[in-house]
Amino acid sequence: MYLTLSDRLAPVFALAASLALVMSAYAADGHGERASEPAAEHGEAKEPRLKPSLKPDLKAEAKEGRDEGRSKQASGAQPKAEAASEARTSVPMSELRDLIDQKIAEVRSKREAAPVVRLRPKPRAPVRLDHAEKLAAISPLMNDTQGALLPSGAHGSAAGAHATGHDIHWAYTGATGPESWGRLKPEFQQCMLGKRQSPIDIRDGIAVQLDPIQFEYRPSGFRVIDNGHTVQVNVESGNGIVVQGRRYELLQFHFHRPSEERINGRQFEMVAHLVHKDIDGKLAVVAVLMENGKGHPLIQQVWNNLPLEKNTEQASMTQMDLNQLLPEQRQYYTYMGSLTTPPCSEGVLWMVMKNPASMSREQIGVFSKLYQMNARPIQSPSGRLIKDGQ
Ligand SMILES: [Zn+2]
Structure with a gap:
């Protein structure tokens, strides 16, 4: 009875969890200054499951590219949908989280590789002619x-x-x-x-x-x-x-x-x-x-x-x-x-x-x-x- 119920509820929990994660990831993509901080922390908390190299990316992204909101919104929908479909197959919640995290990381790394012009201001050298x-x-x-x-x-x-x-x-x-x-x-x-x-x-x-x-x-x-x-x-x-x-x-x-x-x-x-x-x-x-x-x-x-x-x-x-x-x-x-x-x-x-x-x-x-x-x-x-x- 207990197990059965748990099995039935598992997808619901999983879906809720994935929603929460997706929402926080969505916030981390730069929809407001406040969102960026917890999102970065979230990234750190999940560190063992994320590739270490992705950690600075999360932080960097939280700070940058507010005007990329649209594309990020679009990509944010993707892990959400996939997570929901995986939840229906009753994958254990911890694994599911890992999968969602991995998915989010994947999406981000793809975006990182995309030819987006990053506005990283170079240190301005004083203009001097020799x-x-x-x-x-x-x-x-x-x-x-x-x-x-x-x-x-x-x-x-x-x-x-x-x-x-x-x-x-x-x-x-x-x-x-x-x-x-x-x-x-x-x-x-x-x-x-x-x-x-x-x-x-x-x-x-x-x-x-x-x-x-x-x-x-x-x-x-x-x-x-x-x-x-x-x-x-x-x-x-x-x-x-x-x-x-x-x-x-x-x-x-x-x-x-x-x-x-x-x-x-x-x-x-x-x-x-x-x-x-x-x-x-x-x-x-x-x-x-x-x-x-x-x-x-x-x-x-x-x-x-x-x-x-x-x-x-x-x-x-x-x-x-x-x-x-x-x-x-x-x-x-x-x-x-x-x-x-x-x-x-x-x-x-x-x-x-x-x-x-x-x-x-x-x-x-x-x-x-x-x-x-x-x-x-x-x-x-x-x-x-x-x-x-x-
Ligand atoms: Zn001349």
Whole structure:
């Protein structure tokens, strides 16, 4: 009688027990803060029957994914139904509990394996560019557009360049190449989203009379650095240009191979970018295209002072006359663009000399040993006005 009754009641008990378990599991899936705590405890109490590895998952789940409620509700129904059907076959209650627990654990582990994006916040590293990167990125512009912390004196940055490793690696090819720059770091998103990016293919400019650029270049001391993206020459202060009544101080110049800018589709062997900054932090870059021809004495001076190691400045024992870098005919194209390296900040005044300078095959060969290709692809002109100086 007693046994019979017990047998009859067993499914009822089992069902009640399974319901309770399912409910508590359901609560553990993050339906309210309070539910999470007992659920986690429940997980611990059942530890011997659960795989040990599942324990942290239970806790983690209790804390996370409140918005996954729907899917969890759906999966919560599954063990419930199965438990009920097993209860009808009079499985002993303790075993039944184990089965339910196992089922719940299974469902969870499956869900764990599912490609759900977990919002585990990574520890936020402070955003810092190393020195070489700052220099390579023609960093002073970031004062205006990016709000990054930078040395206020341009020559502070130029003079004291001692690079100490890279926070973010960017490159000209591969996974961290130009197509990915904008996604490497929030500060780089202009590379992807900007509408006034450089370089461009210079064509269909309007023919106008442009005031000549007044070059105030004089013999200067310089330091050469291979910053991992290009060879850069940091020039001592006192050199500058005057354009439209504004004076821009020369900070540095560096090279790309092949030329980043094109003129009516034509790309040149190399280009030198002379980077200037005015008192308000606005940048003006003069581009001197380089074609194969006779050797260039100033470039030879730079190559002579190439440091043996990357990110190490070598100070030249001699001075350079920067006027040598300029072509004799100084008409130019001008347009508004951006840095051609991350962070691709905009608001840069570009002046591209129409006439190229020349350098020898050997001199081009020296650079290509270091950088076979370090040119950003052409960007959309997006209807920008280009002036073609006559
Ligand atoms: Zn450049």
